[in-house]
Amino acid sequence: MKKYNITVNGSLYEVEVEELGGVESSAAPAAAAAPKAAPKAKSAAPKPSGQAGAVNAPMPGTILSVDVKAGDSVKAGDTLCILEAMKMENEIVAPVDATVKGVHVNKGDTVANGDLLITLE
Known part of the structure; x- marks a missing residue:
């Protein structure tokens, strides 16, 4: 799994992408040059925190x-x-x-x- 940070409409999302073995494409070298990880953004869905609100x-x-x-x-x-x-x-x-x-x-x-x-x- 590789982690990437993607910005959509000004909101930053951290995503994980599974790499499938045996599949080669010309885009593979570009994926290796991913930018350094940005700070974690809030996820879109609420996560259980033990508190209502x-x-x-x-x-x-x-x-x-x-x-x-x-x-x-x-x-x-x-x-x-x-x-x-x-x-x-x-x-x-x-x-x-x-x-x-x-x-x-x-x-x-x-x-x-x-x-x-x-x-x-």
């Missing part, structure tokens, strides 16, 4: 469904809502066990990267 949109898109309401109890990994981005349905999941404090989006809403979707406590 804000669940933000990891990318711009449209809310297809909201599966929780204020007062609901959720477990880590439960689907909170579905966000459509680039014709793909992305499940936005609870990062930790918590109670839904507030839902800040509705079905059909358009959201930007980082917009507040749901608050957990």
Whole structure:
């Protein structure tokens, strides 16, 4: 596995790429000249931290469904809502066990990267 840092729309992402054996191309020497690693960026999806809080949109898109309401109890990994981005349905999941404090989006809403979707406590 090789690690690379890629910047997309001003956000830095660290990616790992698996090298397949026996495949040769003219691009192989260029890959060896990868730039030095930049500082780690925040990942797009929230990671469990043991603390509840804000669940933000990891990318711009449209809310297809909201599966929780204020007062609901959720477990880590439960689907909170579905966000459509680039014709793909992305499940936005609870990062930790918590109670839904507030839902800040509705079905059909358009959201930007980082917009507040749901608050957990």
